[in-house]
Amino acid sequence: MILEVLKTLFTPMNFLFLNVGLFSGIIVGALPGLTGTMCIALLLPLTYGMNSITSMLLLLGVYCGGIFGGSITAILINTPGTPASAATALDGYAMAKKGQAGRALHTALSASIVGGLFSTFVLLVAAPAIASFALKFGPVEYFALGVFGLTIISSVGGDSILKGLMMGMAGLFVSTIGLDPIDGIPRFSGNITELLGGIKIIPALIGLFAITEILNKGRNIFNTSETPIQIEGKTKTRFIDVLKYKMVLLKSSILGVFIGAVPGTGAAIASFLAYNEAKRTSKTPEEFGRGSEEAVVASEAANNAVTGATLIPLLTLGIPGDTNTAVLIGALTMQGIIPGPQLFVEQRSWVYAIMFGLILVNLFMYVQGKFLIKSFINVTKVPSNVMIPVLIVLCVIGAYAVNNNTFDALLMIIFGIFGYLMLKLKFPLTPMVIAIVLGPMVESNMRRALILSKGSWSIFVTRPISCVFLIIAVLMLFLPLIKKYLIRS
Amino acid sequence: MKKLVSILLVLTMVIALAGCSSTKEKEPSTQTTEQAKETETVKSLDFPKNPITIICPWAAGGSSDSMVRAIAEIGKEYFGVAVNVVNKDGAGGTIATTEFKNTKADGYTICLEAVGVFTTQPFMREVQYSMDDFKPVIGLTTEPIIMVAGKQSGITSIDDMKALGRSISYGFSGTGSLPQLAQEKFFQDSGLEAEGVPFEGSAPTLTALLGSHIDIGAAHPGEILQYVESGDLIPIGVFSQERDSREAFKNIPTFKELGYDIDMSVWKFLIIPKDVPDEVSAYLTETMGKIIADEKFIEFANNSNLMITPYTPEEVIQKVADEAAVNKELLAK
Incomplete structure (x- = not known):
């Protein structure tokens, strides 16, 4: 059977479209606001006449490429191309500012490949088992997972935990704007129709990261004595180099696979969880946020480990794990292929062809990534008075393109100005981003759980998975304090 | 002071850019005009000369989106011009529909609707549109529940x-x-x-x-x-x-x-602003009817388990009114 699978896989057409997909994925992912999901939807009509394996490889290329591509701009200009790279921006950009942009990019690429291959391996050997575990996640469990995720705020909040928590609250507030998820009642939307749909993560993200950074840089734009960032002499890094972070790679990949396999979560959550875990166990946690290579490895391995894992519920149950895979299901339906329990039994060799195809996607991503990094690195040489106008144009286009709406571009600017003010007051921005990502998941699932339990809160501790997550969440919050106390006494 | 000026400069630029992109969107591009003229043969009606846009009030990748994209793909042969899809997701389709009310009534912009936008949403909260603001083009598909x-x-x-x-x-x-x-x-x-x-x-x-x-x-x-x-x-x-x-x-x-x-079942249809000239709307109804009778669309509908239901504009208005009456009562409880 393996021979048959390989025969259907190794055709020139497959290789061509896989690489077309990867290339467009990386470029689109790198542009702020434009995500792989959009690119997949745009390429969808192209796949009508294609063989189903070729079209899947094209779209998987876009998917994986998009997640890696987001990190390029996250590292080079502190503007995560997609939400999945928000955690990478924290230390990747700090590395770039130290002149280690090349090193950061190569590290990110290698870690992405490790994460991607790890998840493909898990997909190959354990998909059905993991899928049935993922089904155990109902409203109660999602709520607990979300609360656990929110505890990260305490560790990315910078010097003042209090300021971090305040920004987290601000983010949660932002996530409540719009129609409430259960009763459909408008909240805090005034009479603005556009606000009814809620505040989308991408305009908020571009505003808080990119526009804030632009405003900050804009202050020195006429300062001609500004010394350009010196690029470190040795930017060549080998794949082997990343393997010295064995434990970080392994833990982040496992976290990524776990988050990816649970439908409705997403790569952004995975990378923040991995970042947090790496920081917790690091020998040099004080380096995190100041350009730690370990941090880049953690978040990149995790967000790419999500790619293979989202295919677990997709191929075994027919359930999309995130928006990207939802579009993939659409593409398959047009081909007359319905992913799900039947598919695994009836078309085994097709399923395996897709899984092996994902390995190829990851291998080619390394080749293309190496090549593209060389050209992208030149971005750091562009002086800021040229860079800033170009960036503003890209950001506005990106925010507009999310929903073809100028209102989102306006929102982005508001977030940017807010972010700039907060930066000046030394409030950290990342907690707000995490809260905007997790807020809707926590709120809607808490309310769903309470409908099911008829208002009884005990449901959150009587369900085992939920109970475990909540205990870990409490420990994560208080362990640092307890540790400090113990050391003092 | 210098700093302040530079910040202000950046801001004005950003606002100007945001303004530009919104005006640009409203001007239909003229790239494909020539191509359109070539395919224009016996029709006395001088339509369409420019690309047609179909607005999908739901996110890219959903079932509505894939249907609009199938129509756009098949439609470019029938219209002889490019057919673009624009997604404007949010609040159960009401955001896009509200905005669509003010679209230029030239027939170049068409909006997809699912029946709930007119038969359930208006009874849950105040909306700024009603069926009277629009003209139905044709019914498309129905999905039982x-x-x-x-x-x-x-x-x-x-x-x-x-x-x-x-x-x-x-x-x-x-x-x-x-x-x-x-x-x-x-x-x-x-x-x-x-x-x-x-x-x-x-x-x-x-x-x-x-x-x-x-x-x-x-x-x-x-x-x-x-x-x-x-x-x-x-x-x-x-x-x-x-x-x-x-x-x-x-x-x-x-x-x-x-x-x-x-x-109750979910059915979808196309609308245009009410001031679109009658010749244009009749032409759209006729051509869309041909598109959804095309074998490529039938194959798409079969694969996606959709029933094709090409209601006439009058039938659409009647059905919407009937169903709205039933749901209004239900939602009032």
Whole structure:
């Protein structure tokens, strides 16, 4: 059977479209606001006449490429191309500012490949088992997972935990704007129709990261004595180099696979969880946020480990794990292929062809990534008075393109100005981003759980998975304090 | 001071750019005009000369989106100009519909609608549009709503629900959606104790059903087909006047047969602003009719388990009015 699978896989057409997909994925992912999901939807009509394996490889290329591509701009200009790279921006950009942009990019690429291959391996050997575990996640469990995720705020909040928590609250507030998820009642939307749909993560993200950074840089734009960032002499890094972070790679990949396999979560959550875990166990946690290579490895391995894992519920149950895979299901339906329990039994060799195809996607991503990094690195040489106008144009286009709406571009600017003010007051921005990502998941699932339990809160501790997550969440919050106390006494 | 000036400069630039992109969008590009003239043959009507845009009020990748993209792909042969798809997601389609009211009434911009935008949303909160602001072009597709039970719930029929002796949980996609209203009406009429749980989309609803987090759910045939075949979900009934005649669904009874007269299904149609000239709207209705009768569209509809229902503009207006009356009463409770 393996021979048959390989025969259907190794055709020139497959290789061509896989690489077309990867290339467009990386470029689109790198542009702020434009995500792989959009690119997949745009390429969808192209796949009508294609063989189903070729079209899947094209779209998987876009998917994986998009997640890696987001990190390029996250590292080079502190503007995560997609939400999945928000955690990478924290230390990747700090590395770039130290002149280690090349090193950061190569590290990110290698870690992405490790994460991607790890998840493909898990997909190959354990998909059905993991899928049935993922089904155990109902409203109660999602709520607990979300609360656990929110505890990260305490560790990315910078010097003042209090300021971090305040920004987290601000983010949660932002996530409540719009129609409430259960009763459909408008909240805090005034009479603005556009606000009814809620505040989308991408305009908020571009505003808080990119526009804030632009405003900050804009202050020195006429300062001609500004010394350009010196690029470190040795930017060549080998794949082997990343393997010295064995434990970080392994833990982040496992976290990524776990988050990816649970439908409705997403790569952004995975990378923040991995970042947090790496920081917790690091020998040099004080380096995190100041350009730690370990941090880049953690978040990149995790967000790419999500790619293979989202295919677990997709191929075994027919359930999309995130928006990207939802579009993939659409593409398959047009081909007359319905992913799900039947598919695994009836078309085994097709399923395996897709899984092996994902390995190829990851291998080619390394080749293309190496090549593209060389050209992208030149971005750091562009002086800021040229860079800033170009960036503003890209950001506005990106925010507009999310929903073809100028209102989102306006929102982005508001977030940017807010972010700039907060930066000046030394409030950290990342907690707000995490809260905007997790807020809707926590709120809607808490309310769903309470409908099911008829208002009884005990449901959150009587369900085992939920109970475990909540205990870990409490420990994560208080362990640092307890540790400090113990050391003092 | 210098700093302040530079910040202001940056801001004005940003605002100017945002302004530019909005005006640009409204000017139809003229790239394909020539191509259009070539294909223009006997038609006396000088339409279309520019690319046509179809607005999809739901996100890229969903079932509505893939249908619009199929129409756009087939449509460019029939119209002789490019057909673009623009997604404007949010608030159950109401954001895009509100905005569409003010679109230039030249027939170059068409909007997809699902019936709920006019028959449920207006009764849940104030909206800034009504059917009078628009002209229907044509009805497109209809999807029945089927009630299913999870395998582990032990429910296979309405009698099982009555014998269960506990409150039943039912899931659906989105607050105020037709799958919600249909189930709510069923539980009201049957007097069974039940609580509804809204999810964000059909996929999360079905996931919760497969994981036994809820007992019952309602969804469209294409969404449940494979789970019914694998035995993971058990069909209870379909909320339509007649059974779905397709092989896989023909054994599922209607709720009318089961003693509950509930008739709800999701159907989609196209609209244009009401001031579009009659010749143009007649031309659009005719051409769209040809597009959805094209064998490529029929194949798409079969693969996605959609029934093609090409209602005339008058039928669309009538059906919307009838269904709105029923839902208004239901939502007022």
